[in-house]
Every structure is written in structure tokens, then in C-alpha cells.
Amino acid sequence: MDLNSILKRISPLWWLRERARRTLVGSIRHLASIRESRDLFGDLLRSHNTGSPAPELAASSQLQAPYPELRRHRREDRICLRSDVVFVTGRFRSGSTLLWNLFRHLPACTSYYEPFNERRWFDPRTRGSHVDASHLNVSDYWAEYSGLEALGKDFSADWKFQHLYMPAHAWNPAMQRYIETMIERAPGRPVLQFNEVDLRLPWLRARFPHAKILHIYRHPRDQWCSTLGHNLKSSTGHTLREFEEVDGFYLLSWGRDLRRYFPFLTLDERSHPYELFYQIWKLSYLFGRLYADVSVSFENIVATPEPTLRKLFSSLGVTDCEVGKLLPLVSPVALGKWRSYAADDWFEAIEERVDQTFQDYVSVSAAGGPAIGHSAVTPPASLAFEEAQVSRAGPKRGFIGAI
Numbered sequence: 001m002d003l004n005s006i007l008k009r010i011s012p013l014w015w016l017r018e019r020a021r022r023t024l025v026g027s028i029r030h031l032a033s034i035r036e037s038r039d040l041f042g043d044l045l046r047s048h049n050t051g052s053p054a055p056e057l058a059a060s061s062q063l064q065a066p067y068p069e070l071r072r073h074r075r076e077d078r079i080c081l082r083s084d085v086v087f088v089t090g091r092f093r094s095g096s097t098l099l100w101n102l103f104r105h106l107p108a109c110t111s112y113y114e115p116f117n118e119r120r121w122f123d124p125r126t127r128g129s130h131v132d133a134s135h136l137n138v139s140d141y142w143a144e145y146s147g148l149e150a151l152g153k154d155f156s157a158d159w160k161f162q163h164l165y166m167p168a169h170a171w172n173p174a175m176q177r178y179i180e181t182m183i184e185r186a187p188g189r190p191v192l193q194f195n196e197v198d199l200r201l202p203w204l205r206a207r208f209p210h211a212k213i214l215h216i217y218r219h220p221r222d223q224w225c226s227t228l229g230h231n232l233k234s235s236t237g238h239t240l241r242e243f244e245e246v247d248g249f250y251l252l253s254w255g256r257d258l259r260r261y262f263p264f265l266t267l268d269e270r271s272h273p274y275e276l277f278y279q280i281w282k283l284s285y286l287f288g289r290l291y292a293d294v295s296v297s298f299e300n301i302v303a304t305p306e307p308t309l310r311k312l313f314s315s316l317g318v319t320d321c322e323v324g325k326l327l328p329l330v331s332p333v334a335l336g337k338w339r340s341y342a343a344d345d346w347f348e349a350i351e352e353r354v355d356q357t358f359q360d361y362v363s364v365s366a367a368g369g370p371a372i373g374h375s376a377v378t379p380p381a382s383l384a385f386e387e388a389q390v391s392r393a394g395p396k397r398g399f400i401g402a403i
Contacts, residue, residue, distance in 0.1 A: 095298035110186035215288030221338035
């Protein structure tokens with residue numbers, strides 16, 4: 001016997017239930033009738049990129065204005081249309097800082113470190129002086145931001161934690177102005193290194209169509225261990241709930257935000273945090289391979305730095321560099337540290353479960369259109385470490401591929 005059947009047998013309780021129900025529904029209807037409530041709900045939907053722009057707007061660029069005073073020629077010198085810009089994208093502990101530091105040592109480049117970092121590098125009052133000891137050959141992160149205090153009027157700390165997925169049609173003029181300001185003020189070639197834009201690459205590609213995008217990835221098992229550092233609290237037996245107190249790279253906050261767009265992400269408090277980590281790693285890798293001009297593995301840079309860097313810079317059109325002088329910046333890194341954390345079959349069990357979840361979600365959603373990231377791009381057949389070339393979305397230019 002269900003709860004309703006029980007309540008119906010007890011008249012006073014049933015009457016109270018019905019009265020409470022009518023009162024609640026009436027309150028909701030009243031709130032829905034208030035203009036401020038509708039505006040608030042509409043703003044919430046827009047902030048999560050749930051709506052698509054009206055298709056009719058695309059015709060505005062094709063129609064000639066009916067009056068001569070209204071006719072304008074499109075400016076071709078807009079900052080967002082520059083072709084000398086390089087965006088570096090990669091997850092935390094993927095080797096993105098190494099790439100930033102390599103570009104930093106090129107005299108013709110201005111290399112900005114993590115523009116969305118909550119330390120606000122442009123503000124001497126908030127950036128502090130701490131430098132991560134694991135970032136070898138780095139003395140500071142903020143020299144390139146000197147004199148850029150004006151960035152503060154557009155900066156938002158929410159960029160690091162909210163709306164981490166942005167489709168091409170997403171509307172965020174403050175973020176675009178913030179990026180354009182750094183590009184405009186950069187002496188020489190602007191290079192911006194991000195850890196928060198892998199799943200915003202559709203938007204970045206749409207807003208800066210001629211920029212080069214460089215994507216770096218790392219073996220997920222080693223990358224997971226690198227995020228832990230020397231913290232021994234996260235063992236193979238710990239749960240997502242226990243991990244929250246030692247979560248140094250925003251895994252749970254990212255998972256909560258991204259689950260609004262990717263409902264298959266695992267936030268079960270009883271699961272191991274590596275499951276969520278690997279899910280986000282797969283999304284990051286997929287978006288990087290689909291939208292970047294060049295994808296490079298951290299392992300290749302460390303194992304064969306000279307040929308890898310020569311090919312990388314050549315692919316990006318960076319010709320004014322002496323690779324030999326950069327090699328001392330690439331320090332030896334022991335690979336395969338994950339073996340001291342857990343056995344291969346422990347990782348494999350989690351990864352197989354995640355891989356199957358991805359396949360199930362894509363197959364179920366296929367009838368309604370592209371599933372992962374709502375991209376119009378067909379994902380590669382496999383997300384293993386193959387070097388197969390993958391077509392990407394964006395301007396009709398050749399995909400340079402993985403290195």
C-alpha cells in the first residue's frame with residue numbers, strides 16, 4: 001500500500017495534504033506571474049547557455065541597410081580577428097605551465113599565465129608572491145600583467161568555476177573584452193595559457209576564428225597522481241566525499257558545474273574521485289582534439305623535446321625561435337608514477353566503466369543530435385592514445401593534428 005492510499009484512509013491527514021498542495025501550487029503560480037521572477041528565471045537559463053540565438057539574426061549581415069547613414073563596412077582590424085594569437089589549453093597538471101614558460105622565453109612573444117586564475121595576476125594586492133615549487137625554472141607568474149590593472153573591470157572569479165562548458169553561441173562579452181585587452185596590450189605575439197577553456201573551445205574558436213589553439217594532454221593516471229602531490233589521504237579506498245577536503249584542483253566544483261551539461265558525470269559520494277577525474281579528462285581530450293590546431297602530449301615533450309618542439313612551433317607558424325636555447329627548460333620527469341599508486345587492473349576497471357558510460361550516453365542521445373558537448377562534430381571512434389588525425393569544427397582550415 002502506497003503513502004497516498006494510507007493518507008486517504010485518514011481524513012484529517014488527507015485534508016492537510018491537499019490544502020498544503022494547493023497552497024504550494026498557488027504560491028508557485030503567483031511567483032510565475034511576477035515579472036521580476038520571470039526575469040530572474042530567464043537570466044538563469046541564459047547564464048547556462050540553454051538557449052540558441054534566433055536564426056533570423058544571421059541574415060542581418062547579408063541585408064543592406066535601407067538608409068545610407070546606417071551603412072557600415074565591417075572592420076577587418078578587430079582584435080578578435082588577429083591571426084598571430086596563440087591559445088594554450090590543457091587540464092591542471094598536464095604540462096601547460098611548461099608550454100607557457102617555453103613561450104615566455106621567446107623574445108617575440110608575450111606569454112600570459114592562467115588569465116582566469118583567482119589570484120588576479122594584474123592586481124599586486126591579491127596575487128601574492130607564492131610560486132609552486134613543482135614549476136621548475138619559474139620565478140613568477142605575473143610579470144606580463146604589469147600595467148594591466150584595467151583588466152579588473154571585466155574579470156570575474158566565477159570564470160574558474162562556473163559555465164565551464166560554453167558552446168559557440170554563448171554570450172559573454174566581458175570575457176571576450178578581458179581576453180582582447182591582453183591581446184591588444186601584448187608587445188609582440190600574444191600567447192594566453194589557460195586551464196579552464198578546454199570545454200569552452202567552441203566559444204573561443206567562434207570568437208577568435210583566426211587564432212591558433214595549442215592543446216596539451218597527459219596520461220590520465222600520471223596526471224591524477226600529480227594532482228595529489230604528496231597527499232596520502234587519497235588512496236584507492238577513499239570516496240568522493242572524503243576527497244573533498246583535499247581537493248586541490250577543483251575536481252568536485254568542476255564536476256557539479258559540468259553535470260548540468262553532461263548528466264552522466266559521477267558525483268556519487270561513494271565513488272572513487274578518479275572516476276570523475278577520468279570523465280572530465282576524456283571530455284577535455286575530446287574537445288582539445290576536435291577544436292585545436294595542434295595537440296601535443298606531455299610525454300612527447302619530455303621524452304623527445306627537440307624534435308617535438310621544432311614540429312610544434314613550426315605547426316603554429318612560430319619561426320623566430322631557437323629551440324636549442326629552450327631545451328634546458330624541459331626538465332626530466334619520471335613517467336608511470338601511477339604504478340606506485342594502484343595496480344593496472346584497478347585503474348582499468350574504473351576506466352572501462354567510464355568508457356562504457358560514454359558510449360551508452362552517445363548511443364542513446366544520437367537520435368536527438370550530437371550528445372557530447374552538443375557539438376556538430378563527430379567524435380573520434382576511440383579516445384585512446386592513438387595519433388590518428390581528427391577533423392575539427394571551426395573555420396575551413398587544415399587540421400594539423402597530434403604531435
